[in-house]
Every structure is written in C-alpha cells, then in structure tokens.
Amino acid sequence: MAVYRRNYKPYSGALTPAWSRWLVLFRYSRRNLFRSKFLTGLFVVCFFYPLACLLMIYLAHSATFLQEMGVPMGVLSIDNKFFFHFMSVQGVLAFLLTAFAGPGLISPDLANGALPLYFCRPFSRAEYVLGKSSVLAILLSQITWVPGLILFAMQASLAGASWTSTNLWIAGSLILSSLIWIAILSLLAMALSAWVKWRIVAGALLLGVMFFGAGFAQAINAVMRADWGHFFNVAYLMGTVWNALFQVDSEHAIPVAQAWVALLVYCAICLALLMRKVRAYEVIR
Amino acid sequence: MSTTAQRGAVDGVSEQTPPAAPLAPLVEIQGLSVRFGNRDILQGVTATLRGRSIGLLGPNGAGKSTLINTLLGFYKSSSGAARVFGYDVATELRKIRGLVGYMPENDAFISKMSAVSFVQMMAELSGLPPSMALERAHEALFYVGLAEARYRPLGTYSLGMKQLAKLAQAIVHGPKLLILDEPTNGLDPSARQRMIRMIKDIRDGQEMRIVLCSHLLRDVEDTCDEVLILKQGRIAHYSNLDEERRANKRFLELETYGANGDFTEAIEKLGCECAVTANRMKMILADGVETRDIFRIAAERQVRIRRMNFRRDTLEDIFLKAMGS
Numbered sequence: 165m166a167v168y169r170r171n172y173k174p175y176s177g178a179l180t181p182a183w184s185r186w187l188v189l190f191r192y193s194r195r196n197l198f199r200s201k202f203l204t205g206l207f208v209v210c211f212f213y214p215l216a217c218l219l220m221i222y223l224a225h226s227a228t229f230l231q232e233m234g235v236p237m238g239v240l241s242i243d244n245k246f247f248f249h250f251m252s253v254q255g256v257l258a259f260l261l262t263a264f265a266g267p268g269l270i271s272p273d274l275a276n277g278a279l280p281l282y283f284c285r286p287f288s289r290a291e292y293v294l295g296k297s298s299v300l301a302i303l304l305s306q307i308t309w310v311p312g313l314i315l316f317a318m319q320a321s322l323a324g325a326s327w328t329s330t331n332l333w334i335a336g337s338l339i340l341s342s343l344i345w346i347a348i349l350s351l352l353a354m355a356l357s358a359w360v361k362w363r364i365v366a367g368a369l370l371l372g373v374m375f376f377g378a379g380f381a382q383a384i385n386a387v388m389r390a391d392w393g394h395f396f397n398v399a400y401l402m403g404t405v406w407n408a409l410f411q412v413d414s415e416h417a418i419p420v421a422q423a424w425v426a427l428l429v430y431c432a433i434c435l436a437l438l439m440r441k442v443r444a445y446e447v448i449r
Numbered sequence: 450m451s452t453t454a455q456r457g458a459v460d461g462v463s464e465q466t467p468p469a470a471p472l473a474p475l476v477e478i479q480g481l482s483v484r485f486g487n488r489d490i491l492q493g494v495t496a497t498l499r500g501r502s503i504g505l506l507g508p509n510g511a512g513k514s515t516l517i518n519t520l521l522g523f524y525k526s527s528s529g530a531a532r533v534f535g536y537d538v539a540t541e542l543r544k545i546r547g548l549v550g551y552m553p554e555n556d557a558f559i560s561k562m563s564a565v566s567f568v569q570m571m572a573e574l575s576g577l578p579p580s581m582a583l584e585r586a587h588e589a590l591f592y593v594g595l596a597e598a599r600y601r602p603l604g605t606y607s608l609g610m611k612q613l614a615k616l617a618q619a620i621v622h623g624p625k626l627l628i629l630d631e632p633t634n635g636l637d638p639s640a641r642q643r644m645i646r647m648i649k650d651i652r653d654g655q656e657m658r659i660v661l662c663s664h665l666l667r668d669v670e671d672t673c674d675e676v677l678i679l680k681q682g683r684i685a686h687y688s689n690l691d692e693e694r695r696a697n698k699r700f701l702e703l704e705t706y707g708a709n710g711d712f713t714e715a716i717e718k719l720g721c722e723c724a725v726t727a728n729r730m731k732m733i734l735a736d737g738v739e740t741r742d743i744f745r746i747a748a749e750r751q752v753r754i755r756r757m758n759f760r761r762d763t764l765e766d767i768f769l770k771a772m773g774s
Contacts, residue, residue, distance in 0.1 A: 172588075172589075172592050172620060172651060172654055172656065173623075173656075174656045174657075175577065175585060175622055175623030178578065179576035179577065180576050180577070182576070185573075185574055188574050189570075189574070192566075192570050199561075272559055272560060275560075276556060276557065276559060277555050277557045277558075278557050278558060280523065280551065280557055281551070281553070281558075281571060281615075281618060282574060283521075283523065283546075284523075284546060284550075284551035284553075284628075285546055285547075285571070285575045285622075286544075286546045286547045287546075287574050288543075444518070444521070444523040445518060445524070
C-alpha cells in the first residue's frame, strides 16, 4: 500500500532565508563529492604532511629528543622557509585535489541540462557559482591555510611571545598565499569544466593548463629570448608571489607586482568564462 | 436515430454551464520583443492571459519557448515589458520565480542523483526547509507515479520517467503557476495519456494555473481553456477555447431521410437559420431552441435523422486559420 495518497497539496509553510540558498548547493555538492572513495583517500593523504610538520615543530622544541639525537638546539629551525615548504607541498596536493574534484562540480549540470532547473527558482547565477566554488574553497582551505595556522599556533605556543610577535606576518602570508592559490585553482577548474562539459576532459585540461603552460612558457622564452613567456606559466607566477609573501630569497624573472596582476587577470578571465557558460540556456546568435 | 445524434443531444444539454468569473491576469505582455543577434525571435507581442490553463501553440521556431524563457528571465527582452502575477519580469524576477514551477523541454536532471534527492534539492533551492523538502519530494514522486523508482539514479530512468521526474521537481514546492514546455515530447501513447491525465488533474485541482507550450494540437486541446497561437514571433491568434466551444454548440449539421420543405419551414419558424443541400442541412439554433425540439419536429413529420453533429471549429481548424492568416 502506498504511503501517500496520490493527490497534490499546495505548500504554504515557512521558507528558508533567501541568502542561505547557496548553502543548499554547497551541502549537496560536497556530499556528492565525498561519494568517491578515491577522493576521500586523497583528502586523507593531504593531512600526512601537516601531521609530519606538527611532529617536527614539537621535536624542534623537545630538548630531550634533540639531546638524544645529538642535534644541537636551533638546527631544526621553524621559520618562514619552513612554512614556505609547507605551502609548497600543500599547494601541489591542493592542485591534485582540484584536478579530481573540480571538474565534477559543474560539468554534470551542464551535460545533463540541469541549469534551467536551478535558475527557474529564486536562485541566481552568482549564488550558483558561490555554492559550487565554496565546495572547493572549503575543501582546499582544509588542507592549506587552516592546518598552516594550526602549525603556526603550535609553534607560537612553544616558541613564546617574542617569536610570535616577530613572525606574526607569516600567519598573514599563509592565509594570503592560500587564498590566491585556492581562487586560481577553483575558478580555473570550474571554468574549464563549464566549457568542455565532460568531467574527465576537464580534469585533463586542468593538468594540461599547468604542465603545458609551463612548457609553452619555456618555449616562448627560449625562442623569443625574453622573460614574458612566464606569464603563461601559472605555477611560476604563483611561485613568484609566494616567494615574496614568505620573504624567501629567490631570483625571479618577473616583478612580484606583475605576477600579482597576472594572477588576478587569470582569475577575472576564468570568472568571465564561467559566467558566460553558467546560464539557463545558451543564446546562439 | 443515430448514436452520434444521441450523444450530441446529451452533450448539448450537459455542457451548457454558465461561464466562470474571469480570473486575475496571469501574464501581461506589452510590445515584447526578443532579438538574438540580427534575428527577431519575438516581435512586439502584446497579450493578457487570464485562463486557468493556457496553451502556447505554434510551429517550430514560432517563439513559444522563447516567450516562456523570457517570462522566466532566462532571456532579456530587447523592448517591451512583461508581468507575471503583476510582477515585472525585468525587476521582480525573484518574486516571479518563487511562484513558478518549470518543466523544461529537454533533458534536465543530475544523472548520479536519486530522484528523491534530486527533487528534495530542488525543493530546498525553492526555499523549503530540508525536512519539509524531503517529505514533499516523496509526495511529489508518489503523485506523478514514480513511487517505486524514487530511489533509483535519474540516469537509469527511461524518457517517460525522466519527464515525470521533471514534473515532480516542478510541482514539489507548490508553485502558483506551472510552466510546461512540450511535456509529452518523446512519450509513447500510454505515457502521453498518463501525462495529459496528470496535467488535467493539476488543472482541476484549482491550486495551480498552467501555461503549456506544445506544437501538438491534441495536447493543448485536451488540457487548455485558452490558446495563444504564435507565428514567426507574432501572435497569430488568441482564443478562449471554452467560449469557442460554447458558441459552436449552436451550430448543427443534420443528415436526414424523408425531409421536405415542410420540415425546414418548421425549423425556421423556431427562429433557426437553415441551409439545405440534398439530404443535408446546416443550421444555427436560435436562443431557447434545443436539439430535443428538432427531434420532435422530425418525429411529427416522420423525418428520419440519420446523423446529427455539432459542427464546431476544432483547434486544428483554429490553428490552420491562424497559420493561413
């Protein structure tokens, strides 16, 4: 026997606040993402290095351990380079995670024509992009600046107030470097998946943009005997910005300000491409 | 007496119901034009639609779907204005979308989601709290007849089931207006019948008004009381099918045996207009004259009525006239 009678009744109950609708999309998309065991495994792997760093910070302040190992105090130094390396490793993992998780966020909606169903409701394109991108933003935050700040807090609590006051800028660098990387990765992954509509191709394209971009940049520099080819290499631009943020000595062919501008231009282009594709129906002129 | 005549007579009496009070305007369109590139898709469309269920008819490329998509704010108009439930499409889109349920023409689903999750998500996006959305998702799927299949991924559904799932997501949040774009597209005859029955049921439930876009005359004729016919982006015809049906009830076609001038004269004396050709007769019944009066006169004069039809314009006639104009 059916649980419900086959009749229709209207709804006249309370509605959720309009501002909170993007959270619905976030919730469903995140739940859908973690149905993949591979992705869940990769997400777990992303916490191995932060745990190792946590252990390293603890050991660096453990006099007994250092004494037993015969390591003089101060050799294991927790400084800006330590956090730069942390960000470099987590940045690569964030990229891999995005390559697997990013394309599956929008491409199924486009491939199955689901966008009109979203946008015929009191739900805008901006809310759609916010809901989808927040999945990646929160996922990547969980493996970049959040563990970075936990490590910083741990180091601060062990090293004392003077170290904290001298190195407080590192916390800001952690957040800023993570945010720009998250923005670039999220927007690039979503823009590519919106344009090719096929999840696997979009993932491959993201890898291609990074690796072929680097190769293309090298080729241009070699042929033209110039440095501006680096503008096609997103990883190089990001490295330049991170080096500056963490005050790590490194030679870079492109000024930091130009690298910042180039990254912001990449973000703007991806956003424009995304908003062009994320429509209920594409208008063919 | 033929069966047709009997049926016609019975229909003639039972369908003479007084017209319902006019409903508030559902859609008001003023000089609406939509242009894509250098193509005019809609050209200065002006209409006020008030019916409980309104059919949008027209050949492919007439602008039916464009009109619907413009009312939903998917396309921007190049000139003119449109209002749905009195809300301006250009400025109060969110309010309009809160009142509308939309079933698109093409495939629209998320393949790896089960039907119940999909419909629940759509209800939540319309503003229903999660627990209520889940309950109504089950109800909507039961209502459309997908109860047994509601936990299956949508990607495994047949075309007919996908159409029903689209209908479920369109009604789950209790909209005031249901917009159906080619709801019977690709359905086999029995699935089409089921869909039409459901649309009629929704229409008769008095809770929702319906705009149905189709190029199938039969679908519109079965479900709609008003019809707007579009041709090349312009309104070719707008008519109230109910009124038209009522008006046409006065137009009779008879096939008789043994009729003579006496029979025609007797009918004309009742105030009816008659035109006779051989053993066929066409007449317009005068006010107060019913088919039973025709049978009585025929019986008194020993005239046999072989066939009696209400000759009314079918939607096909209306459509063809509109296309011809």
